[in-house]
Amino acid sequence: MTGIKDVAERAGLSVATVSRALSGKGNVSPTSRERARAAAAELGFVLSYHASSLASGRTHNVGLVVPSVHRWFFSAVIEGASAALLEAGYDLTLYNIGENPAHRQSVFSDFLLRKRVDAVIAVSLELSEDEIEQLHAVHRPIVGIGGPLPGASTIRIDDSGIALKATNHLLGLGHTKIAHITGHEAYDQDFHLPGTRRSGFEKAMNDAGCPVRPEWIVSADFTIEGAYAAARQLLASAPERPTAVFAASDEMAIGTILAARDFGLRIPDDLSVMGIDGHDLGNVLGLTTIDQDAKGQGALAVRTLLGAINNGLVLEPADTEHPTKLVVRTSTAVPKPGTS
Amino acid sequence: MTGIKDVAERAGLSVATVSRALSGKGNVSPTSRERARAAAAELGFVLSYHASSLASGRTHNVGLVVPSVHRWFFSAVIEGASAALLEAGYDLTLYNIGENPAHRQSVFSDFLLRKRVDAVIAVSLELSEDEIEQLHAVHRPIVGIGGPLPGASTIRIDDSGIALKATNHLLGLGHTKIAHITGHEAYDQDFHLPGTRRSGFEKAMNDAGCPVRPEWIVSADFTIEGAYAAARQLLASAPERPTAVFAASDEMAIGTILAARDFGLRIPDDLSVMGIDGHDLGNVLGLTTIDQDAKGQGALAVRTLLGAINNGLVLEPADTEHPTKLVVRTSTAVPKPGTS
DNA sequence: CTCACAACTGCAAGCGCTTCCACACACTAC
DNA sequence: GTAGTGTGTGGAAGCGCTTGCAGTTGTGAG
Numbered sequence A, B: 001m002t003g004i005k006d007v008a009e010r011a012g013l014s015v016a017t018v019s020r021a022l023s024g025k026g027n028v029s030p031t032s033r034e035r036a037r038a039a040a041a042e043l044g045f046v047l048s049y050h051a052s053s054l055a056s057g058r059t060h061n062v063g064l065v066v067p068s069v070h071r072w073f074f075s076a077v078i079e080g081a082s083a084a085l086l087e088a089g090y091d092l093t094l095y096n097i098g099e100n101p102a103h104r105q106s107v108f109s110d111f112l113l114r115k116r117v118d119a120v121i122a123v124s125l126e127l128s129e130d131e132i133e134q135l136h137a138v139h140r141p142i143v144g145i146g147g148p149l150p151g152a153s154t155i156r157i158d159d160s161g162i163a164l165k166a167t168n169h170l171l172g173l174g175h176t177k178i179a180h181i182t183g184h185e186a187y188d189q190d191f192h193l194p195g196t197r198r199s200g201f202e203k204a205m206n207d208a209g210c211p212v213r214p215e216w217i218v219s220a221d222f223t224i225e226g227a228y229a230a231a232r233q234l235l236a237s238a239p240e241r242p243t244a245v246f247a248a249s250d251e252m253a254i255g256t257i258l259a260a261r262d263f264g265l266r267i268p269d270d271l272s273v274m275g276i277d278g279h280d281l282g283n284v285l286g287l288t289t290i291d292q293d294a295k296g297q298g299a300l301a302v303r304t305l306l307g308a309i310n311n312g313l314v315l316e317p318a319d320t321e322h323p324t325k326l327v328v329r330t331s332t333a334v335p336k337p338g339t340s
Numbered sequence C: 001c002t003c004a005c006a007a008c009t010g011c012a013a014g015c016g017c018t019t020c021c022a023c024a025c026a027c028t029a030c
Numbered sequence D: 001g002t003a004g005t006g007t008g009t010g011g012a013a014g015c016g017c018t019t020g021c022a023g024t025t026g027t028g029a030g
Helices: A004-011 A013-023 A030-043 A049-056 A072-087 A099-112 A127-138 A160-172 A185-191 A193-207 A223-235 A248-264 A292-312 B004-011 B016-025 B030-043 B049-056 B072-087 B101-112 B129-137 B157-171 B185-191 B193-207 B224-237 B250-262 B293-309
Strands: A061-066 A092-094 A120-121 A142-145 A153-156 A178-183 A217-220 A244-247 A272-277 A288-291 A319-321 A326-327 B061-066 B092-096 B119-123 B142-145 B151-158 B178-183 B216-222 B243-249 B271-275 B288-291 B318-322 B326-327
Touching: A004 A013, A004 A030, A004 B157, A013 A030, A013 A153, A030 B129, A049 B049, A049 B193, A061 A072, A061 A099, A061 A193, A072 A092, A072 A292, A072 B092, A072 B101, A092 A099, A092 B072, A099 B072, A120 A292, A127 A319, A160 A193, A160 A244, A160 A288, A178 A193, A217 A223, A217 B119, A217 B193, A223 A244, A223 A248, A244 A248, A248 A272, A248 B072, A248 B151, A272 B004, A288 B288, A319 B072, B016 B030, B030 B119, B061 B072, B061 B101, B072 B119, B072 B293, B092 B193, B119 B293, B142 B193, B142 B216, B142 B293, B151 B293, B157 B178, B157 B193, B157 B243, B157 B288, B157 B326, B178 B193, B178 B224, B178 B250, B216 B224, B224 B250, B243 B250, B250 B271
Parallel strands: A061 A092, A061 A120, A120 A142, A142 A153, A153 A319, A178 A217, A178 A244, A244 A272, A272 A288, B061 B092, B061 B119, B119 B142, B142 B151, B151 B318, B178 B216, B178 B243, B243 B271, B271 B288
Antiparallel strands: A092 B092, A288 A326, B288 B326
């Protein structure tokens, strides 16, 4: 393999100068810089990643920890982060925790701590303060997306406000019999999202003087499949059907739409459905939703981290609220006369 | 930071012995091994990734290149590969090429070649022979999934045979008026999949003596959205409607189902639909499909690569055919009397 | 009892870069 | 003139490990 030494030789410069020329740091005369570049290009030389990481302590690599790669939100965050990192010349090391708790443990202790990454993005992942402490101890900035991360910076949306806004959209159309599909409690422990959205829903209902009917609040696991099952139950068992469903995620809204189809319910005539996310399928299904720009959140996380790395400053724990946008499509409408 | 030196000191051993004890390579007495382990544990010591990579030339890191993270097949491959790698103590560096051709270029030249990875998995990605040559030159085994990769090992399914099988399922039910949703030609250049599946479809039709009607072959981009649009066109414009649709992927089959809904067509009564993949949503939608176990393909790629790395042997270019399975659900049925 | 050989251990030489430091040189300022 | 500043350069010391080599000890065979 050609090393920086070969380049130096060919360019008639010292290794030190070539290193500076190629990295852009330090003072190098334009002539030398050009010569170094030319020599490197001619030899097809590429810096050894590990050698420069070892010497400089910078890895040019960001770790992204996600609970799953299948759910839309996570894919979108990955996509946004990936593009931003590629642009900046950074690698993205993906840690897909999955269901296996042992994986979570090993990701943390064996991987993140091995100085492999300059920074960590944790998506909907609860790290203990202890773990964050450890990460801080090795000077690795962290940002969390989609959930509180004690002691770390986070990017999040106003979950409660968003749910309020969504519910108000339904109420504004004239619905009063509104059901809510929330996340399982288990998820709540980790990132509190279901509870927060649910409370926004309840607040809107209360403010409007509409009763919140416990049998119309069902929970699922945030997947289409899970919500499909939950919605079937909701639509089948209720003595009286709601005229609208507000799902805590687009995937769960989609599951609801599919379930409604099984009951011969037309959307929005018989049932209005809305979600939260901005899922790609929303367009096809005409899903009314609140777009939370997950891709943008991923990109923002990267920018935040890169900024911190480059300025060498410790990332102050800060909460950045990402903007959201109500997108009205055809899955919500005024309830049929006589049903509300 | 605590280094291996600290561990050695604490354990009363030399750095060399600790290194051997921790890595499991070379001969170390059980006593020393235990002492090294204990000292490492007490100090919370973790090997520096870059230092050991630099010294050993092994990165314990595999690069996975995908065209997108949103499409089901790619997510599934990522999931399978990720779990297998985590299990083996390897990192996964994800390169999401996306639409941007510049990204593709930089991923290849700047990233893959920087000795960051021990091996490369390329999913549905066409590398030129030249590029593969370069990768081989740095002794990086490659395996391709879902498309031919000249000079590299590949894992693939029998695309033509699978399409034949799928079409025969439809024919066996009594359908003769069968449409096909294929991939765009542009995809064909890269990994030939649409063309191969299409030819399997045509062969089955010809063998059965059924005419292949050009207006019943439409193409889309493998996404739900894309196929939705294509299927709408198919179902709207044809002077006569097909009784069954065979889509080249589950996502396109799902798009078709959604489109059919818009026309008031019931499935499978008015229209049978089947796909290829084994998409998670298949269950909910009752989609008949041919399961190609994408997760398994990802895991297999990892096992193949790890085997090659550990045995130090060059990976012989070989074509592994992954098994597939017809899964009959409720989206396909005997055509309505009088329609076939 | 000697020798061959295996098992174990430590020394030290790298792995391929980055960066501190010293030095040379060209300026401007007094 | 000297001192002070800034720029450009190379030497060389690491970064924190792995591993070849050589040395020590223990074992069974001859």
